[in-house]
Amino acid sequence: MATMQSNVIRAVLCVVGARPNFMKMAPILGAFSSAVPRVPARLVHTGQHYDIAMNEQHFDALGLPRPDISLEVGSGSHAVQTAEVMRRFEPVLEEADPAAVLVVGDVNSTLACALVATKRGVPVIHVEAGLRSFDRSMPEEVNRVLTDQISDLLFTTEEGALANLEREGIPESRVRFVGNVMIDSVHRNLDRAVPSGETLGRATPAPPAHYGVVTLHRPSNVDDPAILRSLLRTLADVSRDLPLVFPVHPRTRARIDELDEAAWRDAAGVLVTEPLDYLSMLGLMRDAAVVLTDSGGMQEETTALGVPCLTLRHNTERPITVEQGTNTIVGTDPARILDAVADVLRTGGKAGRIPPKWDGRAAPRIAEELAAWLKARDREVA
Numbered sequence: 001m002a003t004m005q006s007n008v009i010r011a012v013l014c015v016v017g018a019r020p021n022f023m024k025m026a027p028i029l030g031a032f033s034s035a036v037p038r039v040p041a042r043l044v045h046t047g048q049h050y051d052i053a054m055n056e057q058h059f060d061a062l063g064l065p066r067p068d069i070s071l072e073v074g075s076g077s078h079a080v081q082t083a084e085v086m087r088r089f090e091p092v093l094e095e096a097d098p099a100a101v102l103v104v105g106d107v108n109s110t111l112a113c114a115l116v117a118t119k120r121g122v123p124v125i126h127v128e129a130g131l132r133s134f135d136r137s138m139p140e141e142v143n144r145v146l147t148d149q150i151s152d153l154l155f156t157t158e159e160g161a162l163a164n165l166e167r168e169g170i171p172e173s174r175v176r177f178v179g180n181v182m183i184d185s186v187h188r189n190l191d192r193a194v195p196s197g198e199t200l201g202r203a204t205p206a207p208p209a210h211y212g213v214v215t216l217h218r219p220s221n222v223d224d225p226a227i228l229r230s231l232l233r234t235l236a237d238v239s240r241d242l243p244l245v246f247p248v249h250p251r252t253r254a255r256i257d258e259l260d261e262a263a264w265r266d267a268a269g270v271l272v273t274e275p276l277d278y279l280s281m282l283g284l285m286r287d288a289a290v291v292l293t294d295s296g297g298m299q300e301e302t303t304a305l306g307v308p309c310l311t312l313r314h315n316t317e318r319p320i321t322v323e324q325g326t327n328t329i330v331g332t333d334p335a336r337i338l339d340a341v342a343d344v345l346r347t348g349g350k351a352g353r354i355p356p357k358w359d360g361r362a363a364p365r366i367a368e369e370l371a372a373w374l375k376a377r378d379r380e381v382a
Contacts, residue, residue, distance in 0.1 A: 010099035011040040012125070012370070013092075016067075017048035017085070017109025019058055020297050023278065024104040024127060026062040027184035031363035039371050041102075044092060046085045046109040047072040057277035062185065078108060078139050085112035093120060099374050100125050103147065104181075106140040106317075111147050118150040123377065125370060127181060129154035130161025131296075133317040138220075140296075141317065153373055155366055157182075157300075158320040158355060178365040179357030182297055183304045186282065187360030193283035200245065200284075203273045208243035211271075212341070213284055217249045218294040221312060227332055228255055231312065232264035234334040235292070238341050239269025244292075245284060247276045290344045292337070299327045304358060308349025310340050325352035 012032070016025050025043070032039035045067035059066065071088040073081060085108065093101070093116055101117035102125040103110040114124045129148050133141050148154060148165060156162060157180040165175055200207030214235060222228050235244060248256070256264070264270070276284065282301075285291055290308045291298060299318050302309035303325025314331045321327035328350055330340045343349070357365075 010097065011042050012100050012102050012374075013044055013096055013098040013113075014041050014102045015044045015046065015089075015109060015113045016104070017046040017073075018105075018107040020295075021104050021107065021109075022058045022062055022064055023185040023297065024181045026064040027181050027188060027363035028102070028104070028127065028366055029065065030063075030188075031367040035364070035367040035371060037371065039367050042068040042096065042098070044069045044071065044089070044113070046089070046113070047074055048081060048085065048107060048109045061278040062189070073109075082108045082112045085109050086116050089113050089116050090120075093117060093122060098122060100152075100370075102127065102370075104128055106131070106144045106147070108139070108143065111143040114147045114150055123152040124150055125153045125155070126151040127155045127366065128157055129175070130156045130165045131158075131317040132161075132164045133315045135315050144317070153370070155369070157358075157362075158318075160320065176365075176369045177357065178369065179359065179362035180300060180355075181362045181366070182300050183358040184360050184363045185278075186301055186304045189279060189282060190286070192279055193286060194280040196284050196287040198283075199276065199280045200271070203245075204271055208245075208271070210289055211243045211245050212238070212290045212292060213288045214244050214246040214270075215249070215291075215293045215295050215298060216246075216252050216312065218313065221294050221332065222252045222255045225255075225259060229259055229261055230334060231332060232256065232259070232261045234337050235270065236263045236267035237334070237338060238292075239267050242289060242341065242345060243269045243271065245271045245273065245288075247273045247281065247284075249275060290341060290349060292341075299325075300358075302326055303352055304354065306352065308344050310337065310344075312337070320355050321352075324355045326350050327352075 014025055016022055029041055032041045069092055073084045100123040101113055103114050104127040117124050126147050135141055154175045155178045159177060162175055216222055286305050288307055291302050292310045292312055294312045296318055299309055299311055299321040303321045309327040310330045311327055312332055316329060328340055330336050
């Protein structure tokens, strides 16, 4: 390994693999480039989400630079995908000789690249550390726990994450509470968000003025035919009182088509669209009466936007969105979902507040902390 020169930071390899990573990495790379001194970085895209059109629209909307390195891994089972990312990332790591590997979130690429780095003695930096749903049946929960265990520096989004990490034996000295970089992207792009009327106007000649937004993608909801059928029927019921806009993930669309559910097919109040780019989705959420979702990121974004969120899951790894934000966990029970929507329509929904350090400045804090940490580590090695 090359010797680091005094006051010079070797490049940090920053890894993205799936669309939720893009919204977190864009502000980080922006902060690295504007930091004084600059934190040099190279972007690696594993290709875990491989839909070119969806990748391109998010890169363009977020101002995320094109990757320096693309691994083009593609789909597969969790084991196959994780192994393939590791296999393709190892020679990249060896050639790059980085100061550290920075991973975000909890996708398979996050764990895979962290494993390769730590086995080769390269420091691992984990952004969005310490979040826990306490549900080990979720692949993301396994990725979160294992990545945190092998990370050298852990950046957290909420104060409660530290207690989770300490409970797992991770010392506070490795943890920095910096805030939520997902919210940095909201702050950076809210003025550029596509007005909801424009987005809806492209999808239907009679766009609703008052509507809810739906997203579904988690296997626990879309891969179980009985649960998916129940959710579709419930959403059809909701749409009688509140029009729903549903940008459908391709995998979810395939599962819905397999069911051929009549109540859903005939639901006149549901507007199904193709997946939307980030700026269109941001505008749609901002103007929504309520968001019904199983997405972790959207739980955070709706809290930042002050929009009521009903989470179609039985748990969340982002409890601060419930404790302080606008989020309510409703699970998949039809009666509970319908009651929660009715409450939103009657009262305007849950009023929350913005959690500490969700101020759009998380990425600059990461850049400052990381630069200082790398310099201190360099002095120790020397």
